[in-house]
Every structure is written in structure tokens, then in C-alpha cells.
Amino acid sequence: MKLSGIRVLDLSSYIPGPYLTMAMADHGATVVKVEAPGGDHTRHIGLKDGPDTVYFRNFNRGKHSIVLNLKDTADHAAFLRLADEADVLVESNRPGVAARLGIDHATLAARNPRLITCAISAFGQDGPRSGRAAHDLALEALTGVLGANQGNDGQPAMPALPLSDYLSALNGLSAVLMALYARERTGRGDFIDISMQEALLSATANVLGPTLAESRQPVIGHERTTGGAAFYRWYACSDGEKLALAGQEPKFIAALLGHLGRSELVPLCDAPGPHQQPVVDTLAAFFASHTLAEAGALLDRIDVCWGRVNTYPQALEDEQIAARGFVLTDDLGRRHLGPPIRFADEPARVTLRAPALGEHQDLARKGW
Structure with a gap:
């Protein structure tokens, strides 16, 4: 597979970082999910249809799980040992948190110059709002996307997708792969600063004509x-469809x-x-x-x-989706969405199982 041999430390939660690292795991990277005691928040959100919540397994299949308290001296040392041999680190803390924990890119790269760090945050690593917390809805509001997504009453409609989460994940994945490619020439890693706000705003390019050309709000x-x-x-249609x-x-x-x-x-x-x-x-x-x-x-x-205009159940049963085998089924009969990236050579080999909390704790002691 394309990413066989690549080692990834995943310190992220919710959607942006885990979606990025799951794509890498699908294509052969070894992804170690570093969870705080108590586990990833998404282990406890939403429906369960087996040992995991659907939310958790949808973003963490094929990964390894270890539990570390990075404020603990021994656990911190274990993390540094893993980072010394990692290729990529993905984190989604507020700016400044990694430095306070002693795991910021400058510290880690001094030990491992080949390390690539991708930090995904709401607003990026600097600027007046960098330290502020935000999830997708706030970012859709700030970028104008929510205001432009209007119902028939002219009021903002609740978005059906957390667009800034996925767009920042995909920009982050692209950046990580660019950095891996560049490292082949330079031997050096890099630090990637992904702002969810900027990732979403960049995706409004096709609707910003009135704003960029005439400095006005489009008439939606x-x-x-x-x-x-x-x-x-x-x-x-006449039948209600x-x-x-x-x-x-x-x-x-x-x-x-x-x-x-x-x-x-x-x-x-x-x-x-x-x-x-x-x-x-x-x-x-x-x-x-x-x-x-x-x-x-x-x-x-x-x-x-x-x-x-399909419902979600109809979308999963769509004949085109079925013909391409995009919906996968595991040994427990649970359905999963397949990888959207398809290679003719070295296709993805998806592991349809998410790790139990701390299942691979030996990695903390023995390393990669």
C-alpha cells in the first residue's frame, strides 16, 4: 500500500484529525492513537452497534490505541520515545497546549528532524482569535457560510455536514503528503498549521464573485x-418524491x-x-x-x-454505491463507509475494526 512503513502519532479527537489519520491507516500507515485516560470523547457519543460507538469507529478504524497522561513523567517519556521514530504527528489542541505539555514541534523536531507535525485548530496558530475554542457551527457562522445557507424563510438553516471539519482534514492530509514528498529530497520534516476557518473560507471561492469584485454580499x-x-x-414530483x-x-x-x-x-x-x-x-x-x-x-x-433527493438509508443503497462496493460490512454485520481514495495499484486494505481503549499499550513500553 502507498503508505506502508509510515508511522503516525494521532493526538487528535472528534473529526478533523481522526479523518485525516484514518485515511492514512486505510492506505497502510501505522497509526497510533494516543488517548488520555478515559479515552477519546467520541467513544461515548452516539449510538453503539457493537463494542464501539458508530461515531468512534467511523473515524478510528485500523488504528492502534495507547493511553498516556502526558503530564505524567513516565508517560511523557514514553511519548517522546514514540515521537523519536515517528514520521507524522497530528494534533488538534488549542495553540500553546502542545508547548505546555513539552510536545510541540520545535521540541520534538530537535530530537527527530524528520518529523512532520500537522496541527489543526479552529483559527490557526496565531492571530487575535487563535486561543479561542470553536467547533464547526461557529466557523460556518464566521465565514459567512451559515448566513448564506438559508431556508425558504430567509433565515440560516442548520448545516447537515460539519464542512470545516472535513475540509481541514482534507487540506491537512494533502499537506502531510506534500511534506512527506518534500522530505524525500530534503531529509527534513516540517510544521503544518491548518486553520479550520481558513479551510472553510477557501471553499467559498465559487460564490464570492460579488464580494471579491464588488465588495457586497451576494443576493443568496x-x-x-x-x-x-x-x-x-x-x-x-407527483408521488411525493x-x-x-x-x-x-x-x-x-x-x-x-x-x-x-x-x-x-x-x-x-x-x-x-x-x-x-x-x-x-x-x-x-x-x-x-x-x-x-x-x-x-x-x-x-x-x-x-x-x-x-435521497434519505441517508436510500443513499447507502444507491445502485452506483452498491456497484462500486463502497459500503463495507464487517464480521459483526455492521456497515462501514469505504475509502474514497482508490488506486489502481496498491489499493487500500481497510481494517474494519476500531481499537479498544489502550489495546496496544505495549507500544508505550516497547516502541514501534
């Missing part, structure tokens, strides 16, 4: 991907409106905005008079970009 309901386009919104049109390319617009005998409406779709309402009304009336199966068959036949 009028913009191309947030409600101002007839071919980028959901519609209700819903579908989303999701392609604004001229070929999709011309194909459907031409089929409906309303080609004169095509020019309205050149730009987003309330002037597209006649197109919205036409499409809404069409879908309201057809079942999802009928509408879907037509959209497939004329090659229009669309998707059924």
Missing part, C-alpha cells in the same frame, strides 16, 4: 448555485425545455436571477404531474443532469 436567492437558477434546484436538477450547461437547458416545447424560455437561463421564475414555474408544473420514475426516465433519455 438570486445567485447561480444558491437559488437563482431554475436548473439548479429541487422539484417535487423529490429530484434536483443540477446542470446549468446550455445543452441541458435546451434539451429539457425543447422537449417541453418551451424553447423560448432558454434565453432566460443565460444568467441567474428572479427573471428565471417562468422557467421555475414551467419545470415545477411538469415535475408535479409526473412520478419520480417517469421524470427520471425522461431526464436520462434526453441526458439532463439530475439526482433523486
